[in-house]
Amino acid sequence: MEGFRLEEYLSRGTQRIVNEILKASIDNPKQSIFMLQYAGAARAAEKLRRKAEEEGEHIPPFLIASIARECNLHCKGCYARANESCPGECGQGTQDLKAVQLSREQWGDIFRQARELGIGFILLAGGEPFTRRDILEEAGKHRQILFPVFTNGTMLDTYFLKLLTDCRNLIPILSIEGNQGTTDERRGRGVYQRIMDSMEELMKRKLMFGASVTVTKKNLKEVTSDSFLDGLCQRGCRAVIFVEYVPADGNSYHLAPDEEDRTFMEKRLEKLREERDGMIYISFPGDEKSSGGCLAAGRGFFHINAAGGAEPCPFSPYSDTSLLNTTLREALKSPLFMRLKEEGILDGEHTGGCVLFGQENKVQALL
Template identity: 35%
Template sequence: MSMNSVRDIKDSFYRQTFKYLANFSNHISDEKLISSLSPYINAIQYEEGRDFLKSIILNSKRFFPKCSKPVREKMAVNLFCNLGFLSTKRREDFLKREGFYPPLLMVISPTMRCNLQCYGCYSGNYSKENDLPFDVIDRVITEGKRYGIYFVVISGGEPFLRDDILDIFEKHPDVYFQVYNNGSMILKKDLPSKLSKLGNVLPCISVEGFEKETDRRRGKGTFNNILDAMSALKDAGCLYGISVTTTRENNELVSSEEFVDFWIEKGCFIAWYFSYMPIGRCPSLDLMPTARQRMERRERIMEMRKRKPIVLADFWNDGPSVGGCISARVYFHINSNGDVEPCVFSQFAVDNIKEKTLVEVLKSDFFKAIREKQEGITNRLKPCLIIDNPNVLREVVHSCNAKATQDGGEALVTDMAPELDKYAEEFGKIADEVWRRDYLSKENIRESIQEPQHSVSGN
């Protein structure tokens, strides 16, 4: 029997074990489950990262009995087993060949077409003319799996406008997909029953607050359509969540207990928070949360994460949990034109995936320069190259001759530079104080840490 055959048998055994755990998780106590996974949890350097992982584990356990059989089994196998466990060998092999770990996930925008016209949309100025061809999407996902990438985020545009999007999910049943969408297509295309049968798709629907805030940005009736869509997803046994763009106007509301409790009651598994970025349609620096608002949101979400039955994730404030900025290192973005960007918000590129392999893009001078610069950012509360270290983004973009991929995108490194530098200085003062107080003390840091190689640090 060949080594590959032995490995396949072992992998099959592990997948069946994870399926069993998903189907009988309600017979395992929270304490026993956390204890059995303590080597992985305790390997995470900071307390908030350990809290985040425990939240994912325990909320998955709570939700599994409510899910359809395909939904709970696909999450257990694709996300926890394939990505979190079996990908380790492929990631190690990649490290030996290329000298760095491959990303853990990728974001693909199959289309930039959208049926809404939300003000301040981060992708509003991308070309709507061409969708990313099906065969290119298929090829990139297939390449990614060779290197241990089993988590793919689908963004846009409105992804569900693509008639063939479900074909992608069906063709890659071993991958877990999270889809950011506006909720409008879920009932129109009878998606709840289809997603329940597929099992490997978690839709995250964009909201701005409650009805008033959401309809003001997205159009009258949007909020109630979202609630109807969620009700149908819940009845079908799907996992789903929300995506929130925090601004200077809604920051307090969307980080309040009232807001979080509302979406818990609606059956959401996860709530993603993204700070507004001055990019895309009608960019405005005045919409960005202030430095103080950003830190206050972080503190509230960290506290609620410990006790609320929902996964709370803050893209800009969870730097300590994921090793700092994750662009070009833990993930990357392929837009509908095929341009490969280090981050969905850092909209610059030197390569197009239609012309190069995934490995060639990851090894580019542009991505390499970003990864090297990240190593010099020691305060993980201020990791972002756009708003926390804008001088670094400007340097890398200019030195690598990267081009803006969205009309007007070059303003981030030109016209907006003075204001972004000012914001970085203001937030830096707050973040440095908190970093010294909460992270540099021996009580809160794990010294002599040995991280599992599949962790999001992706060194």
């Protein structure tokens, strides 16, 4: 993409996200006050990244951190289980980094390093992140960083609701597959109603939250329909993150969206963003395509697994560097990340699907 500047795109993207959250929280004074304060921190973080760029060092604005290995659900096609990130399913080789979990103190140090580098967003995932109360409490202390917490939405008890009220930088993103039948079919009977109950409690407390939707060929039309999105909006949801299904289990390629589906999604998102400005709509990896290539391995973000292994992304669970014995800055220059960039795998032709998952053999070979 001639003339494209990744850092400029990402900086505009992060500021746009902040502005959209501000707009979405206009009827929520406490959330708006926090977001105004965070907007100042986001600008300061951008200056740090820009300064590093001028000195020849690229700092991504995002991180993805899988803080937990445990999960109270067993969803069909779960990439964390397929990647052997859950208890009792760890393999050998690079997966050895996942045998333990980082402590609260270790994650706190990573969050501190991220803030000092200018990283303003850290997406918390798992497993189920709400199984790590200690890490969420620690994240809540780092107010200069926004932590979207990707959760199945079934563990939001009174304690966690108070934590979210006190720590506005923790924004729950509830996973949902569509309407009741579709959600329960993948996540388990009764899960949809538990998600609805959690949304009701969050709305009652005027807490900012979003939804994460795994998009398959089966539910594509359902989850992008006006009726489904209207239902989320009426329950207080202010952001929807569409994540294209990746058949990490090796047995469900028939569910993965194809090029026709991606084209439909792209056009539909364009219309949603134009006509429904009360909500934020993000597509992954669809929005990567417009940024000129895969943003993994430190170009736009990278993934830290529960044991501290630095991986290109959650769908490419390979690591040769651990945060147990290196700094966040040094992890950005891991041999694997550098080889992925040098080989041109990240900035090759982006058709819209997950670039690294589609080239898994090449990634493994670089190890």
